[in-house]
Amino acid sequence: MGIPGLIHAIGAGERISLSRLAVTHLQHTERPIRIAVDISIWLFQVQAGRGGRNPELRTLFYRLLKILALPIHPLFVYDGKNKPPFKRGKAVSGRSYGSAPIIRLSKILVDLFRFPRHEAPGEAEAECARLQRAGIVDAVMSNDVDTLMFGSTFAVMGFSKESGTNKAAATHVTCYRMDSAGEPSSVMLDRAGMILFAMLSGGDYLPSGVPKCGSKLAGEIAKAGFGADLLEIIDSDCDDLDAKLSEWRERLQYELEENESGYFQTKHKAVRIPDTFPDRTILSYYAQPVVSAAGDLGAIQQRLVDAWDKDIDVVELRRFAADTFEWNYRSGARKVTKLLSEPLLSYRLRLGRQASAFAQNVSRLSNSNVPMLQKIYKSRSSYSTDGLTEFQLDIVPVDVVGLDILADEPNPPLPSQESTISGDEEEELENEGVSVPQIPVKKRVAKRYDPYTSKKVWVFETLAIIGIPDVVENWKREQAEKAAPKKPTARKTGPRKKGPIDPGMKRGSILKYGTLTKERTGISSYKSAALLEAAVAAKSPSKPSLSSSPATID
Template sequence: MGIPGLYQEIGPGKRLALVKLAIEKYEETGRPLRIAIDTSIWLFQVRAAQGPALQTLYYRLLRLLSVSIQPLFIFDGANKPLTKRNKHTAPGGMYILEIKFRQLLNHFGFPYHTAPGEAEAECALLQREGIADAVLSEDVDTLVFGCGLTLRNWSSESPKGKVPTHVNVYDAQVTKQSKSGLDPEGMILVALLSGGDYDTNGVTGFGVKIACEAARAGFGKSLCGISRTDAAGYAKWRERFNFEVQTNESKHFKSRHKSLKLPKTFPKLDILEYYTNPVISDAHGVAKLREELTWEGEIDIVGLRQFVAEAFGWKYKVGAKKFIRGLAPVLLVHKLRLRGNRRESGYNDPILTDMNEIELVRSICGKRAHFATDALPEIRIIFHPNDIVGLDIEAEEDVTHDCRRDGLAPLLEDDAVKASVANNTTARSASPGKRVRLAYDPMQPERVWIAQIIVKAGVPLKVEDYEESLRNSK
């Protein structure tokens, strides 16, 4: 999607752990990192991938919650271009997957917004306006639309890893000053010459490398500065461009290209307008969104439980345990952060504070700086899963028939849950050196690694006691 070959010219950006980006923002501002997410890309990805699409989206939302991100999901609107990558895009209407995903977002308390036109253009606008700190999208068009900070390729840093941990970070200022030397106007020229979403053909003979050379020479900036009605201005621009590309008089290109010439129909003004004047929210719409946006929505545990039972077949007690296992550790992160933000009047009372803290964290049992988080300081805590989720398991029905007919795999075979929880569910067997998996019990203690600053914010006395025990043991 976007402009084929452009990411190769720009480079990979800076590869960073998403949780570290989020924690740095939290340390700097006292709030989580706010990311606008191009939802159309997510929906496209899960439709094209193997496995249940909605369940994949569910685990992505859990992961966002676990790294203290405040997401804002942006959906395509009715006024997006009618044709994209040679395919007709029907305005209006929603697929079942999109409807279900909106329901899921409501249960998580995550905000979403329908753009007037394309989601990626709206995402870029919201980042420029300061509503979002960054945009998460695989589409290079977010850069073309002027996004200042773009995150892409959210994936594992380990070749064998299944859990997404890192992102490629593209800072527009860094990109412009780097070897690529490309700014948004230059990228628009690259799209017009070598092909993009709205015209995949481009101009015959102009590949992405020649197009980037022209962009670095400033031809994109000058092109985008011409008024739509200035036919003479476009003609003069074409004349200068053709002269330079054929003679290379100013040494903008690596060599002369005598056979290359722009046609008199260049640029196609409707295509140029898609990039320079996309359909996005006006100033009033941005102000209204800023005023009405609720970043810290309530997580509807009961609603989520009903949703996964119906949508994923996670029914009966076995399904409830599966639900708790995936949700508990990430909900714990969320509750610790919120507790740090909402210090009640009794917070300074050590006895009351200790009683409140034990509801979340039973004890602390380790510290580390791991490569998966770019050496972010983490603390390992022991907690009781259902103390965090608060689900009435006894109210759930027992299994009355073979669960496999409902698609319920054994709990410990769910790789996504195992990876997201990353805790110990093993015990010593009779054979020395071997460990045997135990059936998951949400009433039994589990362990999880959480960013140190989040743990300190939520249970400061527990952290103080742990650090004192370390000092005393020396």
């Protein structure tokens, strides 16, 4: 779905990293944030994937890994049979949609990640908004503001790369909050205004809208309160409904022509509101979508009580990747291990399982004695997570994932010496058909990923506190000791013993050659010279005087 121009009418929203949104919620509530995901939007977006087998499903696989790594409880919602029969002027078949290959395979993949899913009675976006308003989930993840029009009070959209980062991966979302308990609204239109905006400027159910009514004018009409008046008339279900709708159209038409109330920047005499506006069927799709009844919400909530935080069957997930993405042989098993190791580590740290598992003397596939998760090497905060603190730890990937890579068949030998190895075994081979340059050029060889050796990984401080509290406490104690001011050294007091400059010279020997004096005011230079001469003569009468014009040493 999508309503062109509505995003500009409601405002920019708050841009925040999905990591910070999830971790902050965990800190405040001591549980992961529950998010209803309109997976139909995801499945539409991932169709842009290219290369390899089933690229769109592979893109979904990577997105699920991101969700697994964060403290998020997702609920994936699929479109149901009772959604509107057409969209953007095209017929939509609910039965064929549910049986499409991408839909069927996506459900298998979601199940393998042990995430719960739910089939909506009608459109997934409307059902997500219904679940969020009922408190079953905390937020709705979509890519359109339509979810706000369906009544959601907290929506996260636009999961994508943030500008200014050197990473291509999606990291940030845009948050929109409607008026709710204790939360100020960040949206400049209410739900009724959004519905009227869609009817006037055009949306999925009414692409053409009202002639000559663009998104800017539709926004001005919606902000003037005509949407709230329209829904009040429709919800009243009174006998004189047609008369009240006619009165509403006349008032809107008068304001467009005369702008008596100053709702608009200028008069719009060319815009004519049709006598058939609004189409009640189209309006019902927006204002009264088919969603779960109040009596069904309790059953949905009960089903979700134990639906999250399940152990993932990595063997079945690896088998799915081999069949669907052609990640075969041991190289495919290494790739799955590489992709799963860090998300699984974060997932198990949050559950408090990883530390206890390695505290026991369990057999490790790597046969390595390298201690895992026993020491924090350093901390960091990055722009991609909006400054969340992360800790660097040691892991052995194959021991975290627990996938026996050697159980897979080894990669077949290369067909010829001139072929290159693909995937994570890629290396440079010489081509005999190319002349060797006179100056040797160093070729860059990609090092094969080894899941049996120790790797440094980053985990969020909040998850580390849950999973390895003792290690975090030791780290903080060490940092506090380093930051503590050093105690000042005690200074020795008392007079310093003075000795001769030359150890071989006896004390007072310099007096044989002269006397150190301080010039005093009132004593002439002549009298000073006489006193100095008399002093020297008294110490050594047998020796002649040094000079008749002595110098005063200050």
